Amino acid sequence: MSTPTPARRVAVIGGGVAGCTLAEGIQRAWPHSEVILLEGHTHLGGLSVCAQPDEIGWDRFYHVVTPQDQHLLRWLERLGLRHRVRWRSVATGFYTDGRLYSLTTSLDFLRFPPLGLLDKVRLGLTILYAARTASGADLEGITAAQWLTRLSGRRTYARIWEPLLRAKLGSAHQQVAASFIWSTIRRLYATRQGERQSESFGYISGGYAPVFETARQYLTSLGVRVRCGFPVRGAEDRGGSILLHGPEGETVEADRVIYTGPSRLLTRIFAALPLPDALRRRADSLRYLGVICMVLKLRRAVSPYYVLNITDPSVPFTGVIGLTTLVDPVEVGGHHLIYLPRYLPDDDPDFDRPDEAFYQPFMAAMRQIFARRGFVEREVELWRIFRARYVSPLHVLHYDKLMLPVELLPGRLYLVNTGRILSGTVNNSQMIEEVERALPLVLA
Ligand SMILES: Cc1cc2nc3c(=O)[nH]c(=O)nc-3n(C[C@H](O)[C@H](O)[C@H](O)COP(=O)(O)OP(=O)(O)OC[C@H]3O[C@@H](n4cnc5c(N)ncnc54)[C@H](O)[C@@H]3O)c2cc1C
Known part of the structure; x- marks a missing residue:
């Protein structure tokens, strides 16, 4: 007979996809524990959902689902919403030298005037090389700009890659490591399917707001207490437990806390906890x-x-x-x-x-x-x-050495946020994957 897990009080801070799937995983693993999900806003969903009030009628940022988003698709399955995903072929374009060009099919690529034939061959080989490189570990010490120039040549870097990096990273584009662009190329390459080789993307009918409404009901049915409108502003060390301070003097006491918000705000919220100085410095410098x-x-x-x-x-x-x-x-x-x-x-x-x-x-x-x-x-x-x-x-050089660990105070305080993504782009499926990777540590 297996020994029953002790009843613990667990607080998950943040009701985006990371917090929702963490609360689910913990409640399932420790059915006798009291799991509470604390969200600062009035609704779950984080960056995935629409603004309140919703004047646009859709998510406030744009979201695609790709056929590779298996972790997300399995979560939607558990929520009973998998049937809501609609798949479409979409077109990609380039605005360059004052003109619009389609870059959707291989033929478009061959015809694309801003690049000569040799540039195109090098560009194609760069994409293939990136897509077939299985690990980004060796690309942590070289910038995306250096790596792409080496593979594709100066002209293609200036005409194609630099604008693409700027599109994803703005003025920070020269500081990121090659592993960032490697993971982006791999994700996009994998979406090119079918005869036309155009991008196969999906969306969730109704957008993300109904998904998180269903997630709320689902979590409640598992036994998770979902508390919205509770921004955690500070934390107190109670020896064995942590007292979380919310709005208007409200508090929640927990034996184990998992934080999913931005690392930059971590040391402010947990200022009173005995976090190692080196870890504080790293969090503040990100x-x-x-x-x-x-x-x-x-x-x-x-x-x-x-x-x-x-x-x-x-x-x-x-x-x-x-x-x-x-x-x-x-x-x-x-x-x-x-x-x-x-x-x-x-x-x-x-x-x-x-x-x-x-x-x-x-x-x-x-x-x-x-x-x-x-x-x-x-x-x-x-x-x-x-x-x-x-x-x-920002995925800067050697980010693999800078990233914060999951265990901040073993047995008491944990971190699972977008900063945990090393080989991948920020998306909901990737976040669920990071949650699944972190859960054994959180539950240890
Ligand atoms: C422009 C843009 C485009 C995107 N495109 C895609 C896409 O195409 N496909 C895709 O899958 N994903 C996409 N995403 C990513 C997705 O929307 C999520 O941002 C991502 O998956 C991270 O989820 P998360 O739960 O880690 O963080 P978040 O969604 O940021 O959720 C964190 C939650 O924690 C709460 N919180 C933080 N601090 C506290 C505190 N102290 N107390 C209480 N609550 C707190 C926040 O209010 C928030 O609700 C996009 C995001 C952006 C911004």
Whole structure:
């Protein structure tokens, strides 16, 4: 007969996909324990869901599901929502030298005028090489810029890779390690399927908000207490336990705490706990990548591409995401949605500028890019700006040595957040995978 696990009080901080799947895993493994999920906002979902109130009618950032997102698909299965995933082939484009080019099929690639034949061959070989490299460990000590220039040549780096890196990382693009771009290439390469070799992407009908509503009910049915509107602001060392301070003097006491929020805020929240000094310094020194994203609600489809990469550095956003080339416009009342992300480091002063400051420059760039498609400002029915300062730590050189461990105070305090992703891009499936990797440590 197996010995029953002792009843413990476990608090998971953060109700994004990481927190939800952690609470689920812990409650399942320790059915006699009291597991509480604490979320600062009024609803679960973190960066995945829509804003409240939801004027856009969709997630505030854009989300795709890829056929490789098996951890996410299994979670949706457990929630009874797997049938909601819709698959589509989408197009990719490039805006370069003042023109729009499709780069969706192999034929598009062969025809792509900005690169000569030799450049194309080197670019193709770089992608193949990256896709077939099984581990990014050897790429932690070389920058993406150095690695890609070596493989593809200076011209292709300047014309293709640098704009793509800028699109993903903004002004931080020169500091990231090659392992970052290696994992991105692998994820995208794997989505190219079928005869046309176009990108096979999926979305969740209804968006992410209903997924997290179902997750809340599901967690409750397992016995997890879900408490929204509880931003954890501080923690007290109670010897054996940790007392978490929430709003208006409210507290929650737990024997074991798992934090899923940004590492940059860790030492502030857990200032009173005996964290090693070296760990504190590492947490405080991590630089984060954030995003400012404008969403446009339009009457017609202006961009035929799901992703339009932009090589012109004067454009104030780093890509154009034609969300409704993937999501059926019926899902958003027949409207068309365009997302204009601008990625930037967490200390960029743009985070402190008012929303209005972005409107004119963004519109001028939209008119310039879609001049031939007749884009005019009055087509915009609604625009909103969404910001996230701490999406994930910048994957700088030797990030593998800088990343924080899961066990911060063994037996008491743990960390599972986007900073745990070493070989992969930040996405919900990857986060669930990181949770599954961390669970044995959390439960030890
Ligand atoms: C622009 C953009 C595009 C994206 N595109 C995709 C995509 O195409 N596909 C995909 O799968 N994913 C995508 N993602 C990633 C996805 O939305 C999630 O950000 C990611 O999976 C991380 O989830 P998480 O649970 O770790 O963090 P988060 O989603 O950030 O959740 C963390 C939660 O913790 C809460 N929290 C933090 N601190 C505290 C505290 N002290 N007290 C209480 N609560 C706290 C926060 O309020 C939040 O709800 C995208 C994200 C962005 C920003």
